Amino acid sequence: MNQSKIKVKTKTRSYNIVIGNNLIKDFSKILKNNSVHFSKCLLVIDKNVPIKFSKKLFFLLGKKKIFTFYFNSNEKNKSQKTINSLTDVLLKNNFHRNDCLISVGGGITGDVSSFCASIFKRGMKFINVPTTLLAQVDSSIGGKSSINSTYGKNLIGTFYQPNLVISDTNFLKSLPKREIVCGYAEILKHSLIMNKKFFTYLHNNSKKILELDNLLLKKIIFQSCLIKKAVVEKDEKEKNLRQILNFGHTFGHAFEASIKYSNKINHGEAVLLGMYCAMHFAYKKKILRKNDYEQIINHYKKLNLPMDLKRFFSIKDINKILSFMRKDKKNKNNKINLVLLNRIGKSRYNCQFKELQIRKFLRQQLTN
Numbered sequence: 180m181n182q183s184k185i186k187v188k189t190k191t192r193s194y195n196i197v198i199g200n201n202l203i204k205d206f207s208k209i210l211k212n213n214s215v216h217f218s219k220c221l222l223v224i225d226k227n228v229p230i231k232f233s234k235k236l237f238f239l240l241g242k243k244k245i246f247t248f249y250f251n252s253n254e255k256n257k258s259q260k261t262i263n264s265l266t267d268v269l270l271k272n273n274f275h276r277n278d279c280l281i282s283v284g285g286g287i288t289g290d291v292s293s294f295c296a297s298i299f300k301r302g303m304k305f306i307n308v309p310t311t312l313l314a315q316v317d318s319s320i321g322g323k324s325s326i327n328s329t330y331g332k333n334l335i336g337t338f339y340q341p342n343l344v345i346s347d348t349n350f351l352k353s354l355p356k357r358e359i360v361c362g363y364a365e366i367l368k369h370s371l372i373m374n375k376k377f378f379t380y381l382h383n384n385s386k387k388i389l390e391l392d393n394l395l396l397k398k399i400i401f402q403s404c405l406i407k408k409a410v411v412e413k414d415e416k417e418k419n420l421r422q423i424l425n426f427g428h429t430f431g432h433a434f435e436a437s438i439k440y441s442n443k444i445n446h447g448e449a450v451l452l453g454m455y456c457a458m459h460f461a462y463k464k465k466i467l468r469k470n471d472y473e474q475i476i477n478h479y480k481k482l483n484l485p486m487d488l489k490r491f492f493s494i495k496d497i498n499k500i501l502s503f504m505r506k507d508k509k510n511k512n513n514k515i516n517l518v519l520l521n522r523i524g525k526s527r528y529n530c531q532f533k534e535l536q537i538r539k540f541l542r543q544q545l546t547n
């Protein structure tokens with residue numbers, strides 16, 4: 180098997196991330212090689228996943244007792260209602276803690292599945308098979324599981340490390356370009372917060388990456404996972420350092436929630452727009468150096484990444500955006516907590532600003 184493996188070691192669990200092309204055909208062998216054993220499983224399958232992959236999994240798991248739950252993956256269904264439906268299936272079919280829940284889909288499917296696995300009988304086995312670039316480089320790593328509420332995104336959740344992650348790049352061939360760009364947002368984020376050499380590599384190869392060059396894809400997924408692994412192992416529960424992984428997300432999550440998670444902007448686009456806002460804010464505050472700021476802006480322009488807030492919002496949306504930023508889980512007082520860049524590859528967390536400062540910045544972005 181042509182695969183790469185990364186071992187993530189946390190205080191609660193160690194597990195492997197297996198990365199490669201066409202790994203699904205060796206699914207049973209990968210489970211055995213990574214000592215993940217079970218006799219009964221619930222497959223939570225994103226409805227966007229091509230049926231041929233689902234059929235192959237059924238065949239490969241043929242000797243096991245299989246139950247399926249097809250999930251309509253969107254932010255509105257990342258909810259307590261979905262969790263209730265999933266736990267009903269598990270309870271009605273007498274699942275035990277040694278049985279397994281397997282997520283096959285994007286980040287939303289993985290988040291919902293992981294959260295369900297974490298609370299069912301205080302924790303059952305969990306395997307994540309991320310099928311989008313976004314999920315393969317970000318949400319499948321590190322054990323964050325969550326659902327949304329009317330008060331904001333990801334405010335209800337747990338930390339629950341998987342038993343195994345299998346990232347098959349073959350899934351990515353079925354994705355539209357918009358979804359590839361969505362995943363690229365998190366890859367770019369990882370380079371900006373921790374690794375300038377990686378940023379330079381992305382800048383020089385970005386067009387080939389977005390065209391899904393197999394060798395480049397495997398390399399950047401591997402490197403992106405290494406960056407997140409390094410952060411997660413030092414701070415599993417997001418007490419300090421892990422906050423840097425939220426670069427762009429304080430703005431981004433507020434943007435998503437403000438338009439009620441509509442298709443007008445997806446998560447990756449919101450993060451790209453959020454990173455731009457965080458960069459521009461840091462530059463205005465003389466926290467981010469001019470040369471680094473200009474390099475990042477050039478990268479955005481090269482790939483035509485979103486950085487025009489006026490395309491999505493107007494002045495009348497500022498109060499709504501700020502109301503969601505106030506509820507961000509990183510906030511510790513009445514100030515808004517941002518992750519900012521000093522330079523490419525060097526980030527700062529716990530940067531607190533008065534709401535009035537953020538309001539002034541948003542107003543400038545929406546009027547200039």
